[in-house]
């Protein structure tokens with residue numbers, strides 16, 4: 001059989017010319033000259049409209065300029081021409097993701113995964129989109145789907161720590177305690193110095209002799225969370241402690257009276273300052289996370305901010321305070337004996353100590369699977385009395401949402417008083433249970 005020679009149309013580039021044009025466009029793209037790359041690809045596609053890789057590259061260039069419609073239609077055309085090429089669907093998935101079309105992104109990435117199950121970029125994309133989707137939709141089904149792709153990713157890349165961390169979080173959301181423990185152990189095997197994994201492993205295993213949280217772990221958690229702390233905690237999780245403090249302050253202090261010189265322990269991004277700043281004469285904040293302090297600094301509500309542990313700061317500061325506040329902080333501290341002692345030492349005679357706890361209904365205090373400590377009312381009251389606080393008030397409240405349920409806590413207001421006040425208060429106090437609040 002004689003091979004029929006295909007005729008080239010006049011002005012139609014030869015295969016060699018097309019290949020050279022494509023290479024030039026790729027070079028321009030790789031050196032950041034997107035305009036030159038785009039023009040070169042458009043010219044190429046006029047003569048060779050079925051050049052799949054040119055369609056893909058032009059699609060990616062349009063996506064990087066935010067033109068997702070044009071990008072999507074170029075990629076769809078490429079997929080029609082080469083339906084079994086997995087990377088085309090991967091790029092399409094990325095474009096949908098950039099365009100905020102998460103469902104379409106998942107669909108395209110799942111199709112890419114079917115064609116090439118060991119492609120790590122596809123698995124990464126799938127896990128990331130599903131993880132984000134699961135978080136915003138609070139859907140266990142989406143957590144499970146994200147977890148399946150993460151398991152596949154981790155099996156192919158066993159030393160990848162960030163993915164293993166997300167996998168541990170998925171197991172946590174699904175209530176798979178044993179698998180979470182196994183994953184945390186694997187993280188420690190890869191990096192024996194990972195204090196976060198050690199802390200959470202102790203918590204997940206229900207270690208009941210834990211008394212402290214490693215500050216490196218706390219710093220790491222809050223440095224990483226600082227940028228999204230306010231939106232995630234306040235908007236998504238309905239965190240309420242600063243507003244609750246404001247209400248209590250308005251209850252106990254007559255209008256116009258101030259809290260005086262105030263120290264905000266574990267001040268974080270400065271939500272407490274926003275809530276009560278107008279009732280302070282002078283306000284200092286201290287936090288172990290420098291990224292949280294940066295956020296607080298931007299709010300410009302503190303007279304001074306320190307990056308330090310609250311324990312060191314209480315030891316080192318020479319200043320007396322009229323009020324010391326710790327909102328949602330003691331769950332990262334554990335045993336509170338030393339802190340109470342130091343706070344009392346820094347308070348003026350009738351100074352106030354206002355803080356919140358997560359409520360524990362059993363005696364003492366306990367490290368929870370969440371990695372945070374909860375404290376019983378009896379523990380707080382016994383400790384406060386032993387250390388010499390004269391008045392102790394505790395009101396039950398909701399700290400924030402945890403999953404679908406409200407996380408129960410207590411807001412305490414302690415007054416230092418004098419020893420004599422304390423003796424009187426002790427004689428007149430009848431039991432002193434937590435009172436039910438909002």
Ligand SMILES: C[S@@+](CC[C@H](N)C(=O)[O-])C[C@H]1O[C@@H](n2cnc3c(N)ncnc32)[C@H](O)[C@@H]1O
Pocket residue numbers: 215218219222241242265266267268269270271272286287288289292308309310311326327328329332333
């Ligand atoms: C949940 S955030 C609460 C922040 C702030 N108080 C609020 O109500 O928005 C807990 C903060 O306590 C800080 N923290 C925890 N343990 C600490 C410690 N031992 N010393 C200093 N800061 C600590 C963390 O870095 C984090 O910023």
